[in-house]
Amino acid sequence: xxxxxxxxxxxxxxxxxxxxxxxxxxxxxxxxxxxxxxxxxxxxxxxxxxxxxxxxxxxxxxxxxxxxxxxxxxxxxxxxxxxxxxxxxxxxxxxxxxxxxxxxxxxxxxxxxx
Numbered sequence: 001x002x003x004x005x006x007x008x009x010x011x012x013x014x015x016x017x018x019x020x021x022x023x024x025x026x027x028x029x030x031x032x033x034x035x036x037x038x039x040x041x042x043x044x045x046x047x048x049x050x051x052x053x054x055x056x057x058x059x060x061x062x063x064x065x066x067x068x069x070x071x072x073x074x075x076x077x078x079x080x081x082x083x084x085x086x087x088x089x090x091x092x093x094x095x096x097x098x099x100x101x102x103x104x105x106x107x108x109x110x111x112x113x114x
Contacts, residue, residue: 051102051103054102055098055099055102055103058095058098058099058101058102059095059096059098059099060095061095061098062091062092062094062095062098063088063091063092063095064091065091066087066088066090066091066092066094067084067087067088067091069087070083070084070085070086070087070088070091071083071084071087073087
């Protein structure tokens with residue numbers, strides 16, 4: 001056998017090993033992708049939980065902030081409990097508006113970030 005024939009045989013053997021390794025790597029990648037990819041029913045639950053918790057935090061935040069403002073204004077002005085009651089009512093209204101804004105269905109072309 002000549003040197004050229006030996007090099008061709010070695011090159012063919014290396015190419016065969018490379019193809020075998022590539023196939024093994026592709027298989028491992030596909031298995032990992034199958035493990036990582038969430039199930040479709042899980043995606044819906046996750047989105048619903050995200051929207052629900054976001055709506056809850058928007059409502060509670062609006063009520064607490066407005067109540068705190070009303071309570072502090074009553075302390076400064078000596079009008080207790082009237083400003084607290086008024087601001088609490090406004091906070092509840094703002095909270096419901098935020099829940100509506102967060103939970104309303106998005107239009108087909110509308111971006112989620114707006």
